[in-house]
Structures are given as C-alpha cells and as structure tokens.
Amino acid sequence: MPIPSWKSGLQEIAENVFAYVHSGVGWDICNSGFIVGDDGVMVIDAMMVASMVDPYLEEIRKVTDKPIRYVVNTHHHVDHSFGNQFYLPAEVVSHQGCREAMLARGADVNMLNEQFPQYREDWAKTQLNPATITYQDKMNVHLGGRVVELLHPGPAHTYGDTMVYLPQDKVLFSGDVAFHYLTPLARDGHVSNWIKVADGIFKHLDVTTLMPGHGPVTIRKCLAKP
Ligand SMILES: [Zn+2]
Numbered sequence: 001m002p003i004p005s006w007k008s009g010l011q012e013i014a015e016n017v018f019a020y021v022h023s024g025v026g027w028d029i030c031n032s033g034f035i036v037g038d039d040g041v042m043v044i045d046a047m048m049v050a051s052m053v054d055p056y057l058e059e060i061r062k063v064t065d066k067p068i069r070y071v072v073n074t075h076h077h078v079d080h081s082f083g084n085q086f087y088l089p090a091e092v093v094s095h096q097g098c099r100e101a102m103l104a105r106g107a108d109v110n111m112l113n114e115q116f117p118q119y120r121e122d123w124a125k126t127q128l129n130p131a132t133i134t135y136q137d138k139m140n141v142h143l144g145g146r147v148v149e150l151l152h153p154g155p156a157h158t159y160g161d162t163m164v165y166l167p168q169d170k171v172l173f174s175g176d177v178a179f180h181y182l183t184p185l186a187r188d189g190h191v192s193n194w195i196k197v198a199d200g201i202f203k204h205l206d207v208t209t210l211m212p213g214h215g216p217v218t219i220r221k222c223l224a225k226p
Contacts, residue, residue, distance in 0.1 A: 038144025040069030074175025097160025180215030
C-alpha cells in the first residue's frame with residue numbers, strides 16, 4: 001500500500017483537545033498536542049527549537065489565553081524535550097526515567113551540531129530543562145473537570161515513556177510508542193516489550209483516537225487487528 005501524505009497543522013480531536021501534526025518525515029520534528037483546562041493548558045511534547053515552538057505558541061494563543069501550566073515530555077528524545085525552555089514557568093512533567101535520561105545524556109552541543117547542523121544557532125542557546133515533577137507508574141492530573149492520566153507502559157520506545165490518556169474522551173497521545181507511516185527509531189528502547197505494549201494498548205485502554213509521536217492522527221478502526 002503506498003504511503004499517503006498528510007497535512008501539517010492543528011486539529012481539534014476532542015472538545016478542547018488539540019493535535020499539532022507535522023507532515024515532515026524527518027525525526028527532527030515531532031507531533032505535539034495540548035489540552036485546554038478550566039484554569040490552564042497542558043502541552044504534550046515540547047518539540048525542539050524556537051523556530052518550531054514559536055509558531056506553535058501562536059497557534060495555542062489563537063485558541064486560548066489561559067496560561068500553560070504543564071508540559072509533559074513523553075520521553076527524553078531531543079525532538080520531544082529540548083523545547084521545554086520555551087514554555088517556562090510551566091512545570092515540566094515526565095516519567096522518572098525520562099528525567100534521568102535527559103540528565104545522563106545532557107545537551108552536547110557538538111553532537112547536536114553533527115546530528116542537526118541546520119539548527120546550529122539554536123544549539124548555542126539550548127538549555128536542558130528536565131522535568132521538575134516525575135512519576136513511576138501512573139499519575140493523574142486534574143485539568144478542571146478533565147482527568148488526564150499519565151501512564152508508563154514499561155520500557156518500549158525508551159525506558160522513560162509516557163502515554164497521555166484521556167478516558168472521558170477516549171483519546172491517547174502515545175508519544176513515540178506509536179509511529180504512523182514512519183519507521184520507529186528503536187535504539188533506546190526494549191523492542192520485544194514494545195511489541196507487547198503495542199498489542200496491549202487496546203486491551204487495556206478504551207481508545208478511539210490515537211495521536212502518534214510522528215505521523216497523522218488515526219482512529220481505532222485503522223489500528224485494530226482484523
Ligand atoms: Zn523518540
């Protein structure tokens with residue numbers, strides 16, 4: 001089956017729940033999402049550099065003027081977490097393993113320049129802002145009347161993965177536990193457990209809309225096994 005193209009931009013995937021999707025296939029830019037609560041906003045994945053975050057913040061401001069209270073990192077990879085600095089003073093939240101991996105890996109400017117030379121000017125200004133709030137297995141955040149569940153499925157794409165589940169809306173932000181139409185990067189994870197986690201998502205969670213870390217939003221009927 002040929003791989004289709006998909007559009008970049010903002011989609012409201014449930015009431016006050018937004019997906020910010022990128023059509024690019026490079027691993028320099030990830031999807032992000034945000035949830036507008038009664039008193040503030042939760043962003044799910046920060047992206048990487050100012051040239052990505054600035055237009056995103058403009059999109060968020062078109063939807064709401066409420067403060068950004070939380071930024072969730074679904075894992076430590078630079079495309080998801082190195083933009084944390086642009087959302088401060090929001091609290092950064094992640095699995096403990098994500099914070100540990102960020103601190104262990106650090107922000108090696110020489111390595112970043114080698115991997116992503118197109119962002120050379122950004123790396124000189126990069127600050128590492130790992131999570132200030134961490135959890136181990138599961139944590140709930142109450143955004144007004146909406147429960148946001150942060151779930152660690154065990155080692156999969158990385159050892160510090162978080163999936164963000166909205167049970168009332170049946171929406172799952174999977175981070176890079178799911179890629180859609182793109183090949184997953186697997187060097188930091190646990191592949192056999194990842195396969196079990198992927199198989200278990202629909203056994204354990206009632207999901208109708210899935211936002212992957214990379215690729216377009218999808219609905220359950222595209223994912224369920226025949
Ligand atoms: Zn990743």
